[in-house]
Amino acid sequence: MVSGWEDGLEPRYWIREDGSRIAYRSLGGRSPTVVFLGGFSSDMTGTKATYLDAWCRERGQAYLRFDYQGHGASSGQFVDGTIGTWRDDALAVIEGCTEGSLIPVGSSMGAWIMLLVAGALPGRVDGLVGLAAAPDFTEELVWRRLPATSRAELMGTGVIHVPSEYDVEGCPISLALIEEGREHLLLDTSIAVECPVRLLHGADDSDVPWEISWRLLEALISPDVTLELVKGGDHRLSTPADLARLTRILDELLEVRS
Numbered sequence: 001m002v003s004g005w006e007d008g009l010e011p012r013y014w015i016r017e018d019g020s021r022i023a024y025r026s027l028g029g030r031s032p033t034v035v036f037l038g039g040f041s042s043d044m045t046g047t048k049a050t051y052l053d054a055w056c057r058e059r060g061q062a063y064l065r066f067d068y069q070g071h072g073a074s075s076g077q078f079v080d081g082t083i084g085t086w087r088d089d090a091l092a093v094i095e096g097c098t099e100g101s102l103i104p105v106g107s108s109m110g111a112w113i114m115l116l117v118a119g120a121l122p123g124r125v126d127g128l129v130g131l132a133a134a135p136d137f138t139e140e141l142v143w144r145r146l147p148a149t150s151r152a153e154l155m156g157t158g159v160i161h162v163p164s165e166y167d168v169e170g171c172p173i174s175l176a177l178i179e180e181g182r183e184h185l186l187l188d189t190s191i192a193v194e195c196p197v198r199l200l201h202g203a204d205d206s207d208v209p210w211e212i213s214w215r216l217l218e219a220l221i222s223p224d225v226t227l228e229l230v231k232g233g234d235h236r237l238s239t240p241a242d243l244a245r246l247t248r249i250l251d252e253l254l255e256v257r258s
Contacts, residue, residue: 014093023073024066032101033062039108043072047238079172082180087116105129127196127253134208138181196224198249202233
């Protein structure tokens, strides 16, 4: 269990049927519930997640943030996770801890999970916000970039570690993550999401090229999709100006809904 929470309180847990413990924090308030879905190896104590907590608290907006299995305060090992597992974590805690309409906000991998959630709960999602969206990243940004020697090692051992600026020991990538991820690829299909979608991407993102968000814009069937590129913006999109952009987008979505 993590410590050092911003309000001194430990997270609560949603227990899945298989016994997995999904750590979460929630705020009651007006509908729709803003749901933050973090990125690959991130947790709900990050800058964007905590900023949205404070913003929703101030305006009386319902809010939910959580950790996927193998992330943060949740149970499980990171290397054992897959896109389907993390999608099911999201669905379990959303269905168990919220009611009514939702506006999911997905960061990086979280935007992929957000799209899968929207596909599973189409009647509840009023809008989507993708930050440095990384749908299909296991195929587009991991597998296709691996040299032949690394692919062979992954096929043989089941796990490799790839260099990462976020982990000095390298980020573990499992063969299961790659293979199971292929069951959820979206970018080469028509994505049956009809609600408003707002995409924000840094033009200087070195982890997820902004062209991924452009491909997502084209794949979505919704007629109400916009992509905002941030000059000089990086992958994190966590500067004060970036956070102000995020809440401006949420304000606009919430105003349209009302």
